[in-house]
Amino acid sequence: MTPRTVLLASPYFPPDLGGLERYVWNLARLLRSRHGHRVVIATTASRGTQPGRYDGPDGIPVYRLPAPARISHTPVGPHWSRRLHSIIEGERADLVNAHAPVPLFADAAARACGALPFVLTYHTGRMRKGRVAPDLVCATYERTMLARTAARAQEIVCSSDCVAAELPALFGGRSTTISPGVDPESFPASPVPDAPRIVFVGSLERAAAHKGLPDLLRALASLTPAFPDVHLDVVGTGSAAVDHEALAQRLGIAPHVTFQGRLEGEDLAAAYRDARVLALPTHFDSFPCVLVEAMACGRPVVTTHVGGIPSLVTHDGNGLLVAPGSEERLAEALGSVLADHALAQRLGSAGHEYVARELTWERQSDRTVDVFDRASDRSRRACTVAVVAPNYPPRCGGVEHYAARVARAVAEDPAMRAAVITASTTGWRTSVGIEHGVPVVRLGTWARHLNTPVSPLWPLQLRRWLHRLRVDVVNAHAPAPGLGDLAVAVSGKRPTVMTYHAGSMLQGHKDVDLLVHAYERHVLPRVFRRADALVASSPVSLAHGRPGAVQITPGVDVERFTPGPPASARPRTVLYVGRMDRASPWKGIDVLLRAFAALSDLPEARLRLVGSGDALAEHRALAERLGIIDRVEFTGRVPEDILLSAMRNAAVLVLPSRTAAESFGMVLVEAMACGTPVVGSDAGGIPHVITDGVTGLLFPHDDPDALAAACRRLLRDGELADRLGGAGRCRAVERYAWPALTDQYLRLFRSLAADRDGGQSMRPATASRRAPRAGFALPSARRRP
Incomplete structure (x- = not known):
């Protein structure tokens, strides 16, 4: 890795306090100390700071650009692009990493960087305020300026999977998830204390009302009768602090609440360690840093099932999750942690182990540097x-x-x-x-x-x-x-x-x-x-x-599609899985219905048709005319787990296709993996899947009597059914397991991409020369005159 000069462009930076600020600062620190890069910070002048160049922590140069105006807490300044371009040239930056979603600043950095590699880091999902006018402005920004900035980026980093999911048109397929990390030395673990103390850490600005502190205060009020010594420490400042203090007074819990104000460094870590549990009843959040910090300290967390939080907190694994806005459920979850010391210790230990393994800043900085390398070197993209x-x-x-x-x-x-x-x-x-x-x-x-x-x-x-x-x-x-x-x-x-x-x-x-x-x-x-x-x-x-x-044939997940009971011990159910469209008459469902009608000597047998389509009514009408409607179940489309259960418990699966349009029949392989005997017609690719009398039975297509005879054999002869089911399972594992099949695709894609990166357009002559490297014979010169 060659050391480079990296410009981190962030609208906010310490002494501002927030998740974005801590993310950028820790990234800057590790890029410099761990990876040997020279780091320059470009940010806005805020919280009493003046525009100009300063020496930041560890000697990192910090440029603060003037932001004389604010629109809904968003700093706005003139000529940012020109000023950032001057910084890039003066500091001889090799790469620009801009942090958003605060509008304008990252967009200005994208315009200023010219031909330099540009990486966009996006920290939250859609910027919605819940009001028509601001939401219209945010939506317009996302579709215009942000879309152009994202298109300009060689690489995109999202702070959680939910960020990419909320803006898939901009980030989908292009983003790498690198969530906030933690410094284990700054937030060391310690045993969970016995005292029933809860901590809340977050902004108290009115714009951050979604953090859910009012919900927590009301939940605390319902906890005080059972826990008279319970106490809540509120860490943070903002314009709504007086409103929260007034709410605590009205609820009669003011003696149980301490508003600590803003805490940093060791004071913040001490607030986590003094608490038995961290509560964050947020209504939406992408990936709150406070959860990671509390878990690093070994504290259980109680939070909500929103945004990117479920990717960090597993309910009853390393924390407890409740629905946002549910004060009753929040109180129950907090009460269980306060009352059960073993539960608190288990959740806290699991959270600490997860953070130490996956979310240290060292690990996250390594991932970020890998993204920077890909942005700088096309061959690594x-x-x-x-x-x-x-x-x-x-x-x-x-x-x-x-x-x-x-x-x-x-x-x-x-x-x-x-x-x-x-x-x-x-x-x-x-x-x-x-x-x-x-x-x-x-x-x-x-x-x-x-x-x-x-x-x-x-x-x-x-x-x-x-x-x-x-x-x-x-x-x-x-x-x-x-x-x-x-x-x-x-x-x-x-x-x-x-x-x-x-x-x-x-x-x-x-x-x-x-x-x-x-x-x-x-x-x-x-x-x-x-x-x-x-x-x-x-x-x-x-x-x-x-x-x-x-x-490359279709395959099956042999670890998911596993054998059920022996075929001879299953209910006498004949199963069909597939489409039932008027445009697909070649599926032969009418042949199956007529064959099942011929099984009148097996009155206990049932036919189950799984699938949907516009021909369902016609098939139902045919079953009524044949007098078997009471023995036929039309289930429609079902979830995967129900489909899997149906395959594992069917006595026989049938695919009665009548033309070569059925080129393979994936459902056959899935049933075989479940140890289910299969019956298929001799049409299309079915005979290449079923070896007659070995892994299943074949019948002449469009022959209901022959199909009925094959089903009758399997429903009456348990030994034959068990033998064919076992052989089918072995065939599925040996020949149709997905990993071996998809590996062929991956090798093919790599080969084609490598040829393109090598300056080739990968047309026939080139393909035929280079393909043998990947073990594939790609189309020959005949493919293009």
Whole structure:
């Protein structure tokens, strides 16, 4: 690591007191002492300080810029960009790290840094005041100035996961979470005292009313009858201090409350150590530093389930969580800690161990320096992979779960970042959210044709989001025309991986098949040639056999999908899991219903259909005509845990697909992992998953009698069912465990990103030369004339 000069631009800095100030000061201290960097601070003149250059703690130069005006506690000063540019040039800064969300100052730093590496650190979520006019101003700022500042940043740091989740359009897929840390020497641990003393630490400004001190005072009033010696120390100052003192008087608890004012250093640490518990009943917060400091001292914390707090505090693990605004629950939680010394010791010890392991400032400064290195050196920047799929969970289907698993594997790789672009299922408006740590952009859908979402705006929107997310590699998933094809077409110079899931989508309908045939014959080959790499999800995928294509099948989480009771001991339930759409008649649900009607000799048998779609009413009507409606359960879409339980307890799972559109059948592998015997048709890729008589049974597609005979065998012959279930489990573990499959994707993405960083556009000739390094045969020169 080469020492550099780092300019930390923060709107506030000590002697101001607050989480942002402590974050910047501790970062500056460790950058200098631990990492050998030269640090310069640029901040505003506030709390009686004068503009100018000062020698700060440890000799760190501090520039205080004039801020003659304030708008709702936000400092405003003229010519900040010009002044910051002069500081950058005068101090010969190598990197600028600006801290927000206070508007204007970080934005000025972004403009001032020119071509220098710029890192934005964002400390809280949306700036909402609960009033129409201020909220409109904040929303406008976030969509304009802040959006430009975020786009300017090479790297973005968020103080908690919830910050990125609240502003996913700006930070999703680009941010690294580095939460506030603590100095263990400044906040040493000590045994929890016996005295029933509570401490609250926070700003008492009226603008910080969300910290919830009034809730705590009212809870304290309800605690005094049971704990007559209870005492609350309030640490902090601000414009609302007199209001809180007046409230304590009205509640009759003034003798039980001491307003300590502002405490720092050893005095603050002593306030934590004197307390039995820290209470912070905040209504919203991203990642309060006071929780970390109290936990470092070995004190249990009672706080609320809001913002980023649940990522720090585990209920009944290292603290107690209550709903915000619930004074009764707050009093109960505090009372339990005050009354139970063993509980207080356990929570305090667990909190101290967690902070010492994960949240020391040394560890957080190391993470920050790694971000700075990535911002300065493009070759070290995390590779962002966009998984583009027409549908995505919670929508149920094999393609959806396959795409989600790839995205999750990318997100778990420390050298990569994941993003998902998919179609909305709720309307024409685009939405952005964070799901399981992955930003998911759901593009507005104008219509659906044959279950395929479409929108004329997608070409423009895809380009915009690929640029905004700074995508390096595009992984497009396509079982049908639409979003995946467009992603390949508009990817520009970004390497693209096309994963094709389906065999021929011909369905036996003349008009529809004319369009499908034209697409598969004329359009799809061009998409394949345009992509830099092809992945076939099964041997019957239309991508299989193409020059350079590789096969990566769907998989299963074998640690989650585990065997249930022996198949012979389960209730006689026949299970189907999948879509029930009019556009997917090839799923063969009507064949299954007719086959089940033929099982009249097994009156105790039940058929359970799990899934949703617009054909549910038609399938229900068919069950009524067949006289089996009382033995058929239409459950609709169910949560994953219920689905898992259904698979682990079914006597047999059936996939009765009738065409090659069923290229694999992920549900088969999931059931096999659960030790559930499976029955599948001989259509599409199913025979490549089921070895007849070894890991399951096959039947001729569109043959209800043959399907009924296969189900009857398994429902009557317990020994056969147990044998096939056990063999299926072994096959799932050996061949379809997800880690081995997603590792192939990760190697492929790394190879493509490395080629791009090496100055190559990764078109066919280059791909065919370089791919062997990663163990992949990428498309050959035939892919592009």
